[in-house]
Amino acid sequence: MDILKRITIIFCFFLSFSLLKAQIVITKQLQDRIDGKLSKEQLDKATHRCIYHYTQQITERETGAVTYQTDTMALDFGKSFSVYYDWNKA
Structure with missing residues (x-):
């Protein structure tokens, strides 16, 4: 049972990093759009x-x-x- 808790915690840890990375990409894209670095389409x-x-x-x-x-x-x-x-x- 203890090993299952550890696996779950490790899985949640890596999942949180992947979600955080997606938010950083969106934030950088938004900042580039505000700064006018993205081409308008x-x-x-x-x-x-x-x-x-x-x-x-x-x-x-x-x-x-x-x-x-x-x-x-x-x-x-x-x-x-x-x-x-x-x-x-x-």
Whole structure:
């Protein structure tokens, strides 16, 4: 029974490393995309665009001052693919 526990722990250990490696690859790809190192590829011609404005109230903890911040996101969607992005950083 003790050997079965050890084998299970070793299996989980190696499985966690393989999953961590996949997450690092995704993170690096995302960072390369943000830095503009990946080539852009047109997957589909966008036929519609939906723009989403979200305004949130921000209260400073120390002073109690109230300000508002607006985020704008866009969704371009075509026949086969959709892209959701920050409108201000596009």
